[in-house]
Amino acid sequence: RTPALFYAQRTPRRPRPPACLLFARAGGRRLPLRSKVEMVGLASEDPLIHDEVDMDDVDSDVEESDSEDDSGEEAQLTPSDKAIYNREAILEKLEDIAWPQKVDWMHKLTIDHDQGEKIDVNDDLARELAFYTQALDGTREAFEKLQSMKVRFLRPTDYYAEMVKTDAHMHKIKGRLLSEKKKIEEAEERKKAREARKRAKEVQAEKKKERAKQKKEEIENVKKWRKQRQQGGFAKGNDDGPDLNFEGEDGFKQSKKTRPGVSPGDRSGGLAKRGKEGKNRRSRDAKFGYGGRKGLKKQNTAETTNDFRSFNKGAESQNKKRKRS
Amino acid sequence: MAKKRKRAADAAAEAGAAEKPDDSAPARPERTLFGFKEPPAPAPDAEPASAAVSPAAPLFRNKEKVLVTCSRRITFRYRHLMQDMVSLLPHAKKDSKVESKQSKGAALNELVELRNCSSCLFFECRKQKDLYLWMVKSPGGPSVKFLVNAVHTMEELKLTGNHLKGSRPLLTFSTNFDEQPHWKLVKEMLTQVFATPKDHRKAKPFHDHVFVFSIVDGHVWFRNYQISVPHNEIDKVDKGGLDKMTLIEVGPRFCLNPIKIFAGSFGGPTLYENPYYISPNQIRALEKRKKAGKYAKKVKAKVRRKMHEMENTLEPDEFADMWKGED
Numbered sequence: 140r141t142p143a144l145f146y147a148q149r150t151p152r153r154p155r156p157p158a159c160l161l162f163a164r165a166g167g168r169r170l171p172l173r174s175k176v177e178m179v180g181l182a183s184e185d186p187l188i189h190d191e192v193d194m195d196d197v198d199s200d201v202e203e204s205d206s207e208d209d210s211g212e213e214a215q216l217t218p219s220d221k222a223i224y225n226r227e228a229i230l231e232k233l234e235d236i237a238w239p240q241k242v243d244w245m246h247k248l249t250i251d252h253d254q255g256e257k258i259d260v261n262d263d264l265a266r267e268l269a270f271y272t273q274a275l276d277g278t279r280e281a282f283e284k285l286q287s288m289k290v291r292f293l294r295p296t297d298y299y300a301e302m303v304k305t306d307a308h309m310h311k312i313k314g315r316l317l318s319e320k321k322k323i324e325e326a327e328e329r330k331k332a333r334e335a336r337k338r339a340k341e342v343q344a345e346k347k348k349e350r351a352k353q354k355k356e357e358i359e360n361v362k363k364w365r366k367q368r369q370q371g372g373f374a375k376g377n378d379d380g381p382d383l384n385f386e387g388e389d390g391f392k393q394s395k396k397t398r399p400g401v402s403p404g405d406r407s408g409g410l411a412k413r414g415k416e417g418k419n420r421r422s423r424d425a426k427f428g429y430g431g432r433k434g435l436k437k438q439n440t441a442e443t444t445n446d447f448r449s450f451n452k453g454a455e456s457q458n459k460k461r462k463r464s
Numbered sequence: 465m466a467k468k469r470k471r472a473a474d475a476a477a478e479a480g481a482a483e484k485p486d487d488s489a490p491a492r493p494e495r496t497l498f499g500f501k502e503p504p505a506p507a508p509d510a511e512p513a514s515a516a517v518s519p520a521a522p523l524f525r526n527k528e529k530v531l532v533t534c535s536r537r538i539t540f541r542y543r544h545l546m547q548d549m550v551s552l553l554p555h556a557k558k559d560s561k562v563e564s565k566q567s568k569g570a571a572l573n574e575l576v577e578l579r580n581c582s583s584c585l586f587f588e589c590r591k592q593k594d595l596y597l598w599m600v601k602s603p604g605g606p607s608v609k610f611l612v613n614a615v616h617t618m619e620e621l622k623l624t625g626n627h628l629k630g631s632r633p634l635l636t637f638s639t640n641f642d643e644q645p646h647w648k649l650v651k652e653m654l655t656q657v658f659a660t661p662k663d664h665r666k667a668k669p670f671h672d673h674v675f676v677f678s679i680v681d682g683h684v685w686f687r688n689y690q691i692s693v694p695h696n697e698i699d700k701v702d703k704g705g706l707d708k709m710t711l712i713e714v715g716p717r718f719c720l721n722p723i724k725i726f727a728g729s730f731g732g733p734t735l736y737e738n739p740y741y742i743s744p745n746q747i748r749a750l751e752k753r754k755k756a757g758k759y760a761k762k763v764k765a766k767v768r769r770k771m772h773e774m775e776n777t778l779e780p781d782e783f784a785d786m787w788k789g790e791d
Binding site for chain 2: 222298300311312
């Protein structure tokens, strides 16, 4: 079962798994990882006065770029061998602060999970998958333990208490998910309609051919019958009409085609075009009102009396006496 | 809640060689979040956790309290991260911003003592771009300084999970925490800070979310997932339900890059330095320097080309004068 996963791939779109949440990094930039540094002279003794202070003046304007590919590698410095690593002291401190060994698991609730092989940090999907499997396996183990301890650990559905995200926030999330789903569905529908339209053209051509053939056949039939009658000397009493196959396979069918989108009051039969901006114009009209007819404004006003902007510009320069045809 | 003290007293009494005074009034039924619970039967099977494992081991009570503060000039994203942390940890106390110039360590240590906390999470934002997280155990404990990257807060609409506020989390660590001593120390500190104490006032009873701490590429990655598993009863998963369990991410998510570990709180002798750490300032400086060299390099290249041309002159072209006479 595919887990819910995050982080869009840097490659452009690919078909998304259904319950999947993919998203691009939003502002959380990561600084390059495997960068090495020469710590000599940079590590100051007092950890609180930062060793970054002397670099302050250099980068006041530079935007911090997403330097995942670590473009500063030309000035690569070796990892310092002088980095302090005082193992014994660390282990001592660990002893100092650690909780007693025999502490009941219920206090700690920790599970250890083996990561397996090395995870590529830059492959977002693989990394998130690794975290997901770690959580899943850990939870399974924990739940088995809790179940065996007969502890009440599952939240009943009617337990109402404060959640970590407010209801309003969850409402927003829901709205967003729904609109995404709608967008996907609409895109699918549009695609299908496009395909159908392509097919429809072919189907129509075929139908036309069929009809032409039928027509020809019927005319042939009538001609044949006439010939027969002629040969038979127009004998009376033999008056069956040409076999026009009225009650044939299809019978006489009324066209069942409905014309969707054509209102009964539309005298053009749905053929009159509504213009380029169909959907947009209609929705705007619905929202802001129709706009009214163009000609309801006054035409001769004080401003327009002396306004000759719209008149023929080139005409004044020529001789007015010249007759213009 | 009164039940806490009572339980501890009972447990202590039991642990102390079963000298239960029976002449006292019958104990009131314990009030728990699930309702009233009958006083424990003589066999101590109703006291799973706080009873001593063996009669000799002392009673363990997790009295961890975390102080969460930040520096001034912190940006909205990091402030929201801090608020998310406060809501995730019911045993955390939020304090006002710390004005920091010099002697920050002393001020913070005092603050932690004042608020009676046993550890501290201090979010320090520098230049409104970089966030450093100090994780400190208070009285003389070790402290770790991290650089925080890749922050996504709970506000993001793509993180759709939700869980009970104050419920105790399950913590999962990857096994590479046990490989090296400094990671072991970090793991212990993370456990103590992030694990909600069992009998804390604000702790809620169920376990419906899980934290993931995992070391990838020398960084500690944090994720928080909501557990959704089909169940009808509260102490038992449905048959086959464990296979149908899904996790939905709640957030926040961040990535910690350890810089240094100190022996004291907010200072002291350095126990560990990360050899692979470059400060973000240096990275920016390197980038800028690289860009700055572009023009100089171009000029140099031009000069080089000119020298090269002067040294190896071309022979005169036989067709050079072909079109000369024409207009």
